[in-house]
Amino acid sequence: MDDDVISLVHALGVFQGLILGVILLFINRKNKSTFFLGLFLIGFAIEFLPVILKDFKILENHPGLLLLPISFSWILFPLFFLYVQKISIFAHERVTYRILYPGVISILFLFILFLLPESTKEYLRGTYLFEIFFVLGLSYSLYIVVRIDKYVRTHTEEVKNQFATVKNRQLQWTRFFIVFCFVLVGIHIGTLFIKVAPVLELLISCASLILVFSIAISGIIQYNVFSAVQHANLPVKATIKQDVSKEKVLDLINKIDDYVIDTGIYIKQDLTVVDISTALELHPKDVSNAINKHYNKNFNTYINEFRIKKAQELLRTDILNNLSIEGISREVGFHSKASFYAAFKKATGTTPMNYHIETSKS
Known part of the structure; x- marks a missing residue:
């Protein structure tokens, strides 16, 4: 050499x-x-x-x-x-x-x-x-x-x-x-x-x-990752502490679940915890902490589960005749096909296409 x-x-x-x-x-x-x-x-x-x-x-x-x-x-x-x-x-x-x-x-x-x-x-x-x-x-x-x-x-x-x-x-x-x-x-x-x-x-x-x-x-x-909470106009302070009662957490979770399901806000691609907390007049930390404590999940996983359930509903129909997998991913709130595939397989153990084929047979 x-x-x-x-x-x-x-x-x-x-x-x-x-x-x-x-x-x-x-x-x-x-x-x-x-x-x-x-x-x-x-x-x-x-x-x-x-x-x-x-x-x-x-x-x-x-x-x-x-x-x-x-x-x-x-x-x-x-x-x-x-x-x-x-x-x-x-x-x-x-x-x-x-x-x-x-x-x-x-x-x-x-x-x-x-x-x-x-x-x-x-x-x-x-x-x-x-x-x-x-x-x-x-x-x-x-x-x-x-x-x-x-x-x-x-x-x-x-x-x-x-x-x-x-x-x-x-x-x-x-x-x-x-x-x-x-x-x-x-x-x-x-x-x-x-x-x-x-x-x-x-x-x-x-x-x-x-x-x-x-x-x-x-x-x-790489752009700077700005905190959604830090840059939000927050009307209230965080109230959930480590020793908060289960009843308080459950009450907050019921409000959060009802709002997410009733409004379908989970399909919003740029959704943040601040969007939900503002609508419910809560502090973002209260929302994320309640989800962490009750479901033992982070906000991202919590929202993605609603998106996956919505995608499953769509895949059980003949929607693929008019919409691609990527189209479905955007329809339910994902930014990209890759992130949709990863989240879907993690939640169901199979790919969106395989899920569609399997459910179509039944």
Whole structure:
């Protein structure tokens, strides 16, 4: 394997990350908070500069660049965490900027080391100082990755308690990318100390290229997830507490069920818990909490069950002579055929078409 090819891929990855990161910095706006994602991509790209300096033998010709303070392993994932917080349904709450402190301190530490005489830097390279530094950085990053995963799970639960349609609101892509990024950063740092096969190094570099591009595109596509409750004009405060009586919950559930069934509001595609709470003059939290407590379901599942029952009624007729499956999905309130199929199979164990065929025979 030609080392020049690997070096070229490394350089291309850094260039791509810097360009896409800068683009994300400039498209940052109120409904699309990409600033911290842009910083993350820039830092992620710069993280691989030591590999390029090594590939092109720049350090051999310019020993003064030894220990260049461009390792951001301590601050990369906190930046991504801030991005996730900024676009989440909890964006109106306090953002935890303090998670950046260890990263800032680590950069200052590296900068001080960089200013040391070359002989001192050479001596330090022969110790375990940097191995310990990078292991601690990866450990802190792993801690942040776990926090991001937990945060996105909580975000998803809240989205399902507020919206009947959750497409493009769950941020599941962030969980996949952040784990993949963590693994790649760990591997790249390892290649600075351990020699790996050229083929494996090339595959890792190509994976990094694809990952950076995918993250940038996802960030460009992803809009902020605004809380329906936070932006609603609420006339009352939430009243349901953990120790509320079953009679109170049952009374609320009867009101909610009657309203949803009588009005057929569940077929509204952009339905939120606020639509129902406003009509019943209740707080949205009371509506979602009552559904959670009585049915042990979130608002999204609760509404989808009404939609599926309506779809089953339609599929037991000859409606498919005039309407497609996608048409039925929109008729009962789903945004897409894919989400309808997933919800229908989860509820019935079969597909809409199979259900139609089976019920037509009986």
